[in-house]
Amino acid sequence: MSETNVEKEKCLLGSLDISILEAEKRANPVLNIRDFFTAYLIESKVRDDAEENDDGFAPISLLWRRYSEFEQLQQYLQAEYPYVIIPPLPEKKHTYTWRNPNSVIHDITDPDFVDRRRAGLENFLHRVASHPLLSYDSLFKKFLTQENGWNETLKQEGYVQIVESKLKDLTVIPRFVSMDSQFKNLSNYSKQLENNLDSILKSRSKVIEQTYTVDMLHSHIGRLFSEWSVIEKYLGDGLQKAGHFIDTIASCTEATFQDEDVIVDQLKEYLFYTSSIDAVYKHHVRLQLQIENLKTSVKSKVEEKERIQQGKATVMARLFGALQTKEIRNEKVLQLDQRISEDENKIVELEESLKKFSELALEDFNRFQRQKDSDIQETLSSYVVQQIKVARRGLNAWINVKNCIETIP
Secondary structure, eight states: OOGGGSOSSOOGGGTEEEEEEEEEEEEOSSOSSOOEEEEEEEEEEEOTTOSOOTTOOOSEEEEEEEHHHHHHHHHHHHHHOTTSOOOOOOOSSOOSOOOOTTOOTTOTTOHHHHHHHHHHHHHHHHHHHTSTTGGGOHHHHHHHHOOSSHHHHHHHTTHHHHHHHHHHHHHOOOOOOOOOHHHHHHHHHHHHHHHHHHHHHHHHHHHHHHHHHHHHHHHHHHHHHHHHHTTOSSSHHHHHHHHHHHHHHHHTHHHHHHHHHHHHHHHHHHHHHHHHHHHHHHHHHHHHHHHHHHHHHHHHHHHHHHHHHTTOOOHHHHHHTOOOOHHHHHHHHHHHHHHHHHHHHHHHHHHHHHHHHHHHHHHHHHHHHHHHHHHHHHHHHHHHHHHHHHHHHHHHHHHHHHHHHHTOO
């Protein structure tokens, strides 16, 4: 995320430089089996041009975090700020890979992949630190400065139980509710964005596979030219040089693909963002469902109250011949009135919460859209520039091959 894409609102990233300096493979000391994990060194440094440091950050803070701790932070933010589109984490394992049996490029312990994930985690911290609300969360600040005991802070504050409860709610698929049209549109947009990016990434993987196959065939042709040159007295020198230039087409193929992967990771980030948009939508559905359930409950209690007032016996009363005196009926009516009043008050509270949630969620979605438009434009531009470089390199190679053939004496 470039500095030009940081929102103009006041945020932590305006006064603090956050970097993940390195990734380190470590053995798990708890388990007896051979188990490893990767730890990441986070540096938080107060900027020299920072106007203020009201948060009490040390000039420089260094601490290590595991990927699982980043997951805990993200889940906490999602539970604490359900109306915010929480930034996603980078992939833990390879997705949208291309089949190359001769390479370990898809190994999750591969240094290039680990470094890409390091960059993705750093980007995640930048996203949170550039958000006008999330950046000032107290537990996020502790995540950057309190290496030991951060997990205990989550437990002591009861956030672990809150996170588990709210995340469980998000996994429940509710029955149909009458949804706000703006949130229907938000959900539809999220699905369409996910489908489009998914299709683009799958197509790109196929292009990579085909390109790799063609480049390897060119490499084979280059070797054949070199072998052929041995038996030719007149053509030999030209064929050998031409074979060398054909080889260069394939020699940098995997390095080019890895450079391209860094750009494609930025598209993956917005693919993963759709899950965060969906979480906001589901929370809105859950609030709406609570209101509808309460309204249904109130309607049922009102109908029961009317039956009692009219002296109509319930099915159970008729079956067992139980008689209700006027005093009993009056007492039940009073109890129902109290319960109806309580439910109606809850409805008012929930409707106010839903209104506030909707306002905040739509405001944050608009912020997200501005961020996404700027980032996607930059990403696509970088991708095009990358393809132009590859095309020029190929063109230069074939021009050199042509010159080698034409200059044969």
